[in-house]
Amino acid sequence: ATNTxxxxxxxxxxxxxxxxLLPNTWVVVRIDGKGFTKLCARYGFxxxxxxRALDLMNAAAKAVMTDLPDITIGYGVSxxxxxxxxxxxxxxxxxxxxxxxxxxxxxxxxxxxLWSTYFPDMPLxxxxxxxxxxxxxxxSVQNLRDYMSWRQVDCHINNLYNTTFWTLIQQGGMGAxxxxxxLKVRDVASPSNVKLLTDYPQGTLSxxxxxxxxxxxxxxxxxxxxxxxxxxxxxxxxELVEPGSxxxxxxxDDLAEPVTQSKTQxxxxxxxxxxxxxxxxxxxxxxxxxxxxxxWLLS
Ligand code: ATP
Ligand code: ATP
Ligand code: MG
Ligand code: MG
Ligand code: MG
Ligand code: MG
Ligand code: MG
Numbered sequence: 131a132t133n134t135x136x137x138x139x140x141x142x143x144x145x146x147x148x149x150x151l152l153p154n155t156w157v158v159v160r161i162d163g164k165g166f167t168k169l170c171a172r173y174g175f176x177x178x179x180x181x182r183a184l185d186l187m188n189a190a191a192k193a194v195m196t197d198l199p200d201i202t203i204g205y206g207v208s209x210x211x212x213x214x215x216x217x218x219x220x221x222x223x224x225x226x227x228x229x230x231x232x233x234x235x236x237x238x239x240x241x242x243x244l245w246s247t248y249f250p251d252m253p254l255x256x257x258x259x260x261x262x263x264x265x266x267x268x269x270s271v272q273n274l275r276d277y278m279s280w281r282q283v284d285c286h287i288n289n290l291y292n293t294t295f296w297t298l299i300q301q302g303g304m305g306a307x308x309x310x311x312x313l314k315v316r317d318v319a320s321p322s323n324v325k326l327l328t329d330y331p332q333g334t335l336s337x338x339x340x341x342x343x344x345x346x347x348x349x350x351x352x353x354x355x356x357x358x359x360x361x362x363x364x365x366x367x368x369e370l371v372e373p374g375s376x377x378x379x380x381x382x383d384d385l386a387e388p389v390t391q392s393k394t395q396x397x398x399x400x401x402x403x404x405x406x407x408x409x410x411x412x413x414x415x416x417x418x419x420x421x422x423x424x425x426w427l428l429s
Contacts, residue, residue, distance in 0.1 A: 149226040155267035156217045156274040159233045163209030164260045173252050178292035179358045186241065186248040187211060188410045191364050193240040194233060195408050203427055205278055205415065207285040207361035226265050234263035271428050279416040285361040293354060294339040301347050356412035363413055366406035368426055
């Protein structure tokens with residue numbers, strides 16, 4: 131748009147669709163690996179959870195968050211990652227295609243770049259790993275937290291299922307179809323199937339699988355690695371806040387400050403945010419505690 135000289139072809143620009151995301155909403159960009167079921171088989175991922183592959187996903191997510199300081203938090207499980215842009219974010223004027231395509235291409239580029247660190251003896255060859263992506267706007271903190279809870283409950287349900295399924299195969303000597311049928315019968319037998327989601331972290335169904343693991347294989351699901359049970363949260367690490375110790379409320383003096391001053395403050399906050407250490411942890415993001423202790427994530 132720098133050249134003022136218009137050619138007769140310029141009109142094609144008007145065919146572009148405007149895709150500015152709703153202002154003042156939390157933007158979640160979720161990416162998901164394309165055809166990772168095949169990719170897992172091709173590179174011999176350990177089932178159900180290959181630690182190298184999870185570490186690679188987390189490393190790529192950290193790199194994305196370093197490159198894009200507007201992202202306040204990320205949550206990853208399996209071959210997917212959700213990145214949350216703060217509701218005040220104005221990156222690319224909040225154009226959806228710009229935000230989604232930048233996250234997807236940055237993530238994919240780092241995934242491929244870092245592959246050899248995590249799979250040193252397995253060189254990548256085409257078809258190369260790639261990811262799809264979408265953006266969703268959430269208008270309230272409650273909606274955003276419910277989104278995070280939704281993904282973590284999904285992680286829990288899938289991991290419990292996959293752990294039981296693969297244990298029946300790897301330690302119980304069942305075939306894939308046999309294991310699937312074995313678990314299906316119990317699903318149908320459970321009258322409170324629908325209640326499972328609200329029964330987190332226990333449900334009639336979960337209890338059945340826990341019971342299978344324990345009685346047949348002496349395995350306690352609780353002792354499984356946290357990264358498998360809870361997924362991974364990526365965020366900027368500041369000092370933890372003790373629950374209940376609220377910040378000093380806004381005074382009339384604060385409110386009387388000139389706008390330029392608050393702008394400087396916002397700039398400082400942004401710089402501080404960009405410099406903070408990015409950490410990966412495997413914590414419960416459903417309960418209040420995680421958010422109460424890190425008020426900067428949602429403020
Ligand atoms: P952005 O980088 O903001 O997404 P863009 O990718 O559409 O915008 P550029 O990459 O800067 O734009 O440029 C692409 C081409 O389109 C350039 O030749 C530029 O001159 C032309 N162009 C961009 N915007 C306009 C516009 N509003 N009207 C006419 N031509 C434009
Ligand atoms: P699509 O292109 O539609 O996303 P997909 O094959 O990637 O197809 P998903 O539903 O995304 O399907 O499932 C991802 C698959 O990759 C699952 O089977 C999951 O168990 C597997 N997977 C992802 N990460 C790991 C890992 N770290 N270890 C073992 N398996 C993994
Ligand atoms: Mg261009
Ligand atoms: Mg998919
Ligand atoms: Mg996938
Ligand atoms: Mg997936
Ligand atoms: Mg451009």
